[in-house]
Amino acid sequence: MGSTSRPALREPSYFVLAALLGGPLHGYAVIKRVAELSDERVKLAAGSLYSVIDRLLGEGLVVADGEEIVNGRARRYYRLTDEGYRVLAEEADRLARAARVVMDRLPRRGRAQASTRQPSTARIRPA
Numbered sequence: 001m002g003s004t005s006r007p008a009l010r011e012p013s014y015f016v017l018a019a020l021l022g023g024p025l026h027g028y029a030v031i032k033r034v035a036e037l038s039d040e041r042v043k044l045a046a047g048s049l050y051s052v053i054d055r056l057l058g059e060g061l062v063v064a065d066g067e068e069i070v071n072g073r074a075r076r077y078y079r080l081t082d083e084g085y086r087v088l089a090e091e092a093d094r095l096a097r098a099a100r101v102v103m104d105r106l107p108r109r110g111r112a113q114a115s116t117r118q119p120s121t122a123r124i125r126p127a
Helices: 011-022 027-036 046-058 082-105 109-114
Strands: 060-070 073-080
Touching: 011 027, 011 046, 011 060, 011 073, 011 082, 027 046, 027 073, 046 060, 073 082
Parallel strands: none
Antiparallel strands: 060 073
């Protein structure tokens, strides 16, 4: 495990932190980047995003990094803190080690099948 006893990041938090690796982003840009990075698996609504952001702000993993007015509305930017980088790196390492546990033990044939598996289209053959 990592150097702390911190619980694993939830998937939305992980991808929000990952989205901020490239530098500060505003909320809508974070939502788009999270969807992109997760291959559309994680789709955050604005309310969900700001719940995640509030939690990450409270944990010191992100900070507000400026604001601008666009079309009469405030657009706040967020960036990773040093602690945010550290926690994200530890979580990525934990996930990679967990994946290796399986990948190192999965038969080569099983790996190919798992990566190319399509939905079953089993056919019933007459007896």
